[in-house]
Amino acid sequence: MSEPQGTEGSTRRLPVVESAAQPTGPTDPSDPTGLTGQETPGGDSPPPPASDAAGGRAGRFWSARRVPAGIVALLLLVVAGAFLYDVVAVRTGRSALGWRRELARQLAERPLDDTWVRVGAGVAAALGLWLLLLALTPGLRKVLPMRRTRPDVRAGLHRDAAASVLRDRAVEVAGVQSARVRMRRRKARVRALAHFRELDDVRTDLHGVLDDAVRGLGLARPPTVSVKVARPGRKG
Numbered sequence: 001m002s003e004p005q006g007t008e009g010s011t012r013r014l015p016v017v018e019s020a021a022q023p024t025g026p027t028d029p030s031d032p033t034g035l036t037g038q039e040t041p042g043g044d045s046p047p048p049p050a051s052d053a054a055g056g057r058a059g060r061f062w063s064a065r066r067v068p069a070g071i072v073a074l075l076l077l078v079v080a081g082a083f084l085y086d087v088v089a090v091r092t093g094r095s096a097l098g099w100r101r102e103l104a105r106q107l108a109e110r111p112l113d114d115t116w117v118r119v120g121a122g123v124a125a126a127l128g129l130w131l132l133l134l135a136l137t138p139g140l141r142k143v144l145p146m147r148r149t150r151p152d153v154r155a156g157l158h159r160d161a162a163a164s165v166l167r168d169r170a171v172e173v174a175g176v177q178s179a180r181v182r183m184r185r186r187k188a189r190v191r192a193l194a195h196f197r198e199l200d201d202v203r204t205d206l207h208g209v210l211d212d213a214v215r216g217l218g219l220a221r222p223p224t225v226s227v228k229v230a231r232p233g234r235k236g
Contacts, residue, residue: 063139
């Protein structure tokens with residue numbers, strides 16, 4: 001049996017955890033997701049989904065937006081600094097810089113239906129909409145929020161780690177030669193190659209195993225699983 005193929009970025013990443021108090025509980029070294037401080041009641045069965053009342057609403061993680069904020073701050077600093085320097089120079093008896101006189105003349109004489117005025121307005125509007133979109137959306141789409149069992153702990157699982165878990169569970173099914181998993185926030189697409197057994201039987205087993213694996217991840221919004229099984233292509 002050939003070695004299973006990995007997913008893009010197969011290096012597993014630890015979950016993102018925000019906590020005001022250190023969670024307690026045993027650490028399972030065999031847990032492939034790297035989660036700690038979670039006990040599984042009743043043997044190997046996954047814990048039941050926690051309601052929002054137990055630990056609060058499991059919302060998405062918000063990005064710090066450091067790069068867009070830094071770019072905007074730098075541009076504002078340069079523009080404001082240039083205007084401030086020119087205003088101070090005029091107040092001290094010097095003449096205004098050429099670019100500011102030209103800018104004032106263009107704003108006074110150029111009509112509003114001019115092509116360059118429309119292009120500049122369109123660029124400014126697009127930039128403003130982009131900044132508003134960044135301000136109103138959470139970002140961090142690769143971090144899947146997990147169920148909250150404590151009000152002071154928020155945890156998230158990276159998509160690559162979740163995809164690695166599903167892939168490892170998929171290749172354990174009899175007949176599966178290799179598997180590829182594409183994880184999204186709402187859906188997990190699994191593509192498996194089966195070199196023996198009937199494809200319908202392999203597909204049925206994969207659905208059962210992967211549904212259990214998704215429930216065991218402890219995600220606040222478990223994604224639906226889409227399975228496609230095919231035969232390996234002929235070599236040569």
